[in-house]
Amino acid sequence: MADWTKNLPDAARDYLQGRRLDEVECIISDLPGIARGKAVPASKFARQKHFHLPDSIFFQTITGDWGDAAGEKGFIEQDMILKPDMSTATAAPWTGDWTIQVIHDAYDKDDAPIPFSPRNVLRRVVALYEERGLTPVVAPEMEFYLVAPNIDPAQEIKPMIGRSGRPAAARQAYSMTAVDEFGPVIDDIYDFAEAQGFEIDGITQEGGAGQLEINLNHGDPVALADEVFYFKRLIREAALRHDCFATFMAKPIADEPGSAMHIHHSVLDAKTGRNIFIDKKGEETDAFHYYIAGMQNHMPAAIAVIAPYVNSYRRYVKDHAAPINLAWGRDNRTTGIRIPISPPEARRVENRLAGMDCNPYLAIAASLACGLLGLRDAKTPEPEFRGDAYEGEGDIPRVMGEALDLFEEAHALHEVLGPEFARVYGIVKRAEYDEFLHVISPWEREHLLMNV
Known part of the structure; x- marks a missing residue:
């Protein structure tokens, strides 16, 4: 060598x-x-x-x-x-x-970072935390589907055939038997991850037919985004070895839950290593509440980054395992912003809005940017939501066009992510959305052709 x-x-x-x-x-x-x-x-x-x-x-x-x-x-x-x-x-x-x-x-050519390169965007956000003497820490969760091979876009996506010879079944969340159905694929995922030096915190069966979740340990945002970037490729390669596809579409199957990339955030004081979300007595600090408020106030404009395609918005369905608003709550999976059970020193804020179809660098950057803006704004969040947040009103964009409108006007968010990135991203995504609007869907042909 x-x-x-x-x-x-x-x-x-x-x-x-x-x-x-x-x-x-x-x-x-x-x-x-x-x-x-x-x-x-x-x-x-x-x-x-x-x-x-x-x-x-x-x-x-x-x-x-x-x-x-x-x-x-x-x-x-x-x-x-x-x-x-x-x-x-x-x-x-x-x-x-x-x-x-x-x-x-x-x-x-002048050795300046390209401002619209996704990894550079995330590094820019992390550097803004460091300027405030802070160290951001994240932990992503990756949901995805193993599906039958699909080479005809006109055909609906179907669950893969499991080890038993039967199609994967839905509504088997956390079933070890369901996980066993995908055993050969999971074995290769573990083997590939080990060869690449990645530590998997766990693999579970989610609520969809053939839907799995991989949790990664918390750490440096850039390093974790690198891992998700690598993981998407290795999971696809593992699936192809076993005559199935791995898909990270936010909503690949109409009647099944969507796939998210939940992002857990905590922030450390760079000098002391202390979690700024708690004080010395273990009580939650103002910074903790400011961070949540930042998510609530700035996340609507960031949705275009963490939900980057028209399909992304099909995931935000009431009572279907994805949030419809920016309510926050403790140990409450119906809210868009969840505070998981943890000891005080591990207090963290979970963003449940990002879809697995996101670019991990950009989604983590956008999510961190909202929290950082919250620390700067020093505003208090809405009161904690108690109960089923699906009973509340939706307060996030429901279509890509609306999300892009909000993003293009979000000058505070642009300053954190980078104005040149925001310019390029908005133009590219608007062009992509316009391409989609030229497509006539099967639903339109079925229901409008002879009825309107």
């Missing part, structure tokens, strides 16, 4: 122990969270300090079309300089040869 491999993270070095590294995948997340980049021979990677991709990768919609977001210079597809973050080097254990992946950061 080349000398540079000796400085890889432990898991990557263990993976390559006694083996010859063939290839390095140099990757970066685009706005949807798709891995873009280049695969290069290991010998070439050892000689290169950076590589180039055009900045246009951040102007693409999920369909591959383009938003007119290039700015004053026009659509010239100027090169970005992509530099490896070797702390992210990890195995690609599903490949046919010995391959590692490395996440890269994007810079311009």
Whole structure:
């Protein structure tokens, strides 16, 4: 092995122990969270300090079309300089040869971070916490479905066939028998995660047919976003080995619950390491309540980032395992903002609004931004909601167009996420939404063709 491999993270070095590294995948997340980049021979990677991709990768919609977001210079597809973050080097254990992946950061020719690169957006938000002497901590939960292969978009998505030969059944939340149905896929998920050095806190069956949840341990926001970015790929690869698809759509099956990426937040004093949500007596602080108020006051404008597609809004259905408002409550899964049971030192705020279809860097950045704005605003939240929050009124956008309207006017949120990111994101998402509005759905043909 080349000398540079000796400085890889432990898991990557263990993976390559006694083996010859063939290839390095140099990757970066685009706005949807798709891995873009280049695969290069290991010998070439050892000689290169950076590589180039055009900045246009951040102007693409999920369909591959383009938003007119290039700015004053026009659509010239100027090169970005992509530099490896070797702390992210990890195995690609599903490949046919010995391959590692490395996440890269994007810079311009003047060595300034590209402001609309998702990883840079999250780093910007974390840096704003650090300027206040604070250290944000997050823990994501990932929900997803294992479904039967679907290669015809006109066909409805169906649950996968389990180990027993029967389709996965719904309403079996937390069933170990249901988890066993997907045993071979889960085994590969565990094996891939171990090879990549990721620690899974647990896997459970959720309420949907073939729906699973993976919990990750709490930690640094950028590192956790990297893990979710990697996990989406490894879960898809594990599923493909067993004749099924893994999907992270927010609402893949009409009558089943949607898939969320719940985000748990806590904030530490950088000097003392103390959780700022509690005082020395273990009582909740003003900062705790300010943080919740920030979620309530700024999250409506951030919905366009944490629920980034038209399908995302199909998840927000009353009495269907997803919040419909920004009520907050203790140990209450009907609220959009939940305070889980915990000892005082682990007091945290859970954002239950983000869908699993989000870009993890952007969703975590947006969620942290709302909390940070709450600390700045120093406002009190609405009273704690007690009871079933589905009985309350909905107070979040119900369609993508409405969410984009709120996002485009949210200047305080733009200042935290970055004005240039906000400009590009709004243009690309508006272009994507306009593409969708040109599509005539089966529902329209069925009910309107002969009846109106």
